[in-house]
Amino acid sequence: MKKGSSVFRVFSFIEPLFFSFHYLSGRRRFFVVIFGAAVALTITRLLVPIYIGHAVSSIEERDLSGAISSAVFIVYVSAIAGVMRFLVNYLSQYMSQVYAYNLRGDLFRHLLRKKVSFFENETSGDLLSRMTMDVRASRNFILATMAQLIPTMLLIAFSLYFLFNIRPVYALTFFLVVPLLIYTGIIFQKKQRTHWRNIRLEYGRMNEELQENITGQRVVRGFSAEEQEKRKFVNTTKSYYHEYITISRLRGLFINLMPLIVASAATGILMIGGSSLIKTGLSVGPLVSAVNIFIMMGFPISFLGRLIVFSENARAGINRMQTILSGTMEEDFASGKDKIPGNDVEFSDVSFSRDGKLVLRDITLRAYPGETLGITGKTAAGKSTLASLIPRFYDPTSGDVRLGGISVRELKLHTLRSFISLVPQEVNIFSGTIRYNIIFGNNRNSDDRMRRVAEISRISRFIEDLPEGYDTVVGERGITLSGGQKQRIGVARALYTEPHILILDDATSSVDPQTELEMLQAIRRERGDLSIIIISHRDSVLRFCDRVVRIEDGTISALNGEMPGNEKSATGTKRAGALGDG
């Protein structure tokens, strides 16, 4: 069993290679080229020590022309080796880059398809490091395998052949050493594995602490917790340090042990070969060749030890990437109807639970075409979740959500989502111009419309006062916007797509009540047919709504306002009394 697991480890060592095949389709023939070039490289490289031996033999026999022709041969085979080396290195790089490019693309494609709930269980820093660090780690291994491991393996194999041709006993000496080298490698891999895992954990923790500390600086300072935070961080860097030192002890021993093993074999050959030559009086040239072959091996073999680390990192990375690549928790974009007959929203007996907790229960509710429906209730009562069911960020656990009478599950996702605009409380501003942020997600590019929606959203004055107007760069690389400005841009962005249903999920909480009210009235004036669902705590907003429902503990607790029948309600002017604080 124990032996079996060691053998298994040797195979698991090259696991990332199997993973990579998928991302190299169409280019696998390059493997053959790389392998062929590596064979040619190995043979021509090994011919150099052979010709050195020949040269020494010629010199021994005072044969100048023989020595010179050996020298010419050396340059000649080296030139071929040079070309082959170029092929191996360049093509390996090429392949590894193709792999990285395809893998990264595939990861991103999967990521874009993931359900919203996927992102709630992963930290963004984690996802980011999978798509950068882990891709790099596995790419490095692919590269090292092609550019280092294959040539080194071939070097070992062909050395045996050449040594055998010089004198079988040289090959035998070397043959005894190879298992020892492999064994050393396996032990090394086994011993350092847990430490690398710890290092990755500590590294992750260090990043988390940094993130928290920087984003929470106001709290840290407000409470004068600077010293305490420093102590915490220093402790983390300390354990990180200790793991590294432990690894360096292992590395110091094993990585340097390998060349020593090779050198002992070379000494053996020198002694065996030398003393028999002294007896036979034959030429010393072949012995020089053999020893030179050994000297050549020292560096590539010591590199093998590093390759083991590469493999460790690559496998850990691939494991982490699998959660993205596995295809679970993804949305179906392809199937469904692409016509929606009306802009009313209907929840029938909708329940929703998350992590075993019931968030919404038995909600039956209808928002009529052209109506402004207010939703209010305690924080975490389930209002945002309710709104998120409409664009299918989540699917109800039971019951159904219908648009114009058709279940949202039967609709094509893009059709559904272009029919509605949902503005969340936290608006994402993308790095780019304000124009880009408003027109976002629209192929039709109309300046007039952009100005119009900015005006409705009560942000046009602010934008036009900026020196660069709509071309002002915002987001991380540009000017910083206040919470209220971001929210107003979010509303403008939503209006630009000319949705049939507008959902404002606490989307104007940082806008002052007066401006907020003006904005809502302007939206109403502009689009009488628009169905609007507003989630808010503000009484002034709720008073604006035609009808208000209160959600409490995941269910509708009160309904206020008149139901519009067949007749559309007057556009927002006829306001039903809002619910009080109850």
Added chain:
Amino acid sequence: MAETYEEAEEKIMKSGRSSKAFGRLIRMIIGQKRETLLLVTAVVISAISGTVYPLALGYAINGVVQRNAILLALYALLFILSYLIRFFFNRLRTITSTKLAQITVKKLRDDAFSTLQYTPMSFFSKVKTGYLISRISNDAENLSDFLTFQLPQVIGGITTVIISIAIMSYLDFSLTLYALIIIPVMVTFTISLQGKIRKNYLRTRKTIAAITGNLAENISSIRTIKSFGVEDRTYDDFDMLNRKNFSANIKASFLSSIYGSAVNIMESAGIAIVIVAGSMQLMSGLITVGLLVSFIVYVQEFFDPVLQLSQLYNSYQASVVGLVRIFGIIDSPTEASFSGLRVNPEIFEKLEFRNVYFSYGKEDVLKDINLTIRKGDKLAIVGHTGAGKTTLLNLFLRFYSPTGGTIMLNGTNIEKVSIKSWRSLISPVLQDPFLFDGTVLENIRFSRPEVDLDLINKLAREYGLDEIFDSLPNGLATRVGEMGRNLSEGQRQAISVMRAFIRESPFIVLDEPTSQIDPESETVIIRSLKKYLENRTLVLITHRFSMLPLADRIVVINNGMVEGAGGFHDLMERSPTFSELYSIHNAGKR
């Protein structure tokens, strides 16, 4: 795209010259005297032993040629001995270089972290979090690779070359010259190609940075992307960056592969030259076969260090850029007055704003503010969003300093008072109830880890917050999650209020603490605040009238100026902003 932002950041960080930064790094390393001494010894001895083995091999071969078994055995022994010495000292080198590198990297990280705790708050509005994290974790990591592997290897290699040349010259000067003939060719070749290689290499780094930036933005905006159905366009944008990175890498690896091959061919040419020149000398009886063999091995040993040296330059570039940035963070100016007068909480009398102005850059956000807060005052500051309320609070907490006028504490300029002791007087409840990953209890204890559980329970009951905490799945032991995302806004704000209460400081500062929460939670929080405020001084910032009963004096801020101050009825008459705010609020009342 990514470059412009980096440039902007570089301006803020005032990064220095790279040669200077490197010198500073070296001084930091040398500061570890014992480890440095060990490392230098290890590098030198292993380099010397690296020059012994070709010689031993040559003499052993001579032993064979001369049919002298003792000579052979002796030099074979020297041969393996040199490897054995090398093994021990390389091992020492690996360990000490890691140790030195890690000590240095740890120190850089700790120092950078420490600076971040004391930079002016404006620093964080200019530099994004991701940038700082990537400098402190990523760049420091690259540096550690450079210090652990490349640097000692190259120093060892160069030492080997120098000692080899010395030994060779001693053995046979003219043959040494032949052996070195190829070196100038190689140096010229290297210099002519390296410029291009470096440029390509820089491109690969910039393109990968662009990918990372794009990813970070898209991951955090995934809901928006889905809402607008722009997955395809988002993918295309990403693919363009990915493609750029691919082609930059291919170009860079083409050149470096060419370089690697060329160096190998030159190496063989060097060997061939030594063989030809050596055999001619051998014919004339000047040297022995063994010596020629030694020379051949020496020439082979030359080229590895040269190759490494050329690679070293790339990783030097990469890590020194990171190094300059880390030093940039470490050297960022910190708040000057962390030292200064201490405030005794007992003797706090009054805080005065005298003709205070403030601007974040161009325009004045606060203009000519005059304000006095006395011990026991309950002051509310109201105004529309964007009027300058939060800025006023920033000055109050000394996250920023006024750009004009002065703030006086008990008649002394507050700039002279140590920030730390000033802040220790204040319990802040900020608009965003930021929580740290951990349990509710850990967050409540944030500023005072020593406070015991019983007291927290007692205070929670006393202030009526216990209901909220009890409703959590595991009570106070509930984990709040990253940024507190396992909890609702109301629960988070309750923790943030409790965290402030635990501090038991004479001042409490509230910045719209209930703006994002529902009326029920708000009622609970207001009730608990009312209890807590007895005998304490309050500064409350709000645009909601629901909290005004907590205050006994109201200041109205409009467009960065004080529009009025006084009691409720007073302001209804005198301040248009106030009555406007009131009517909006009142519109909601039955």
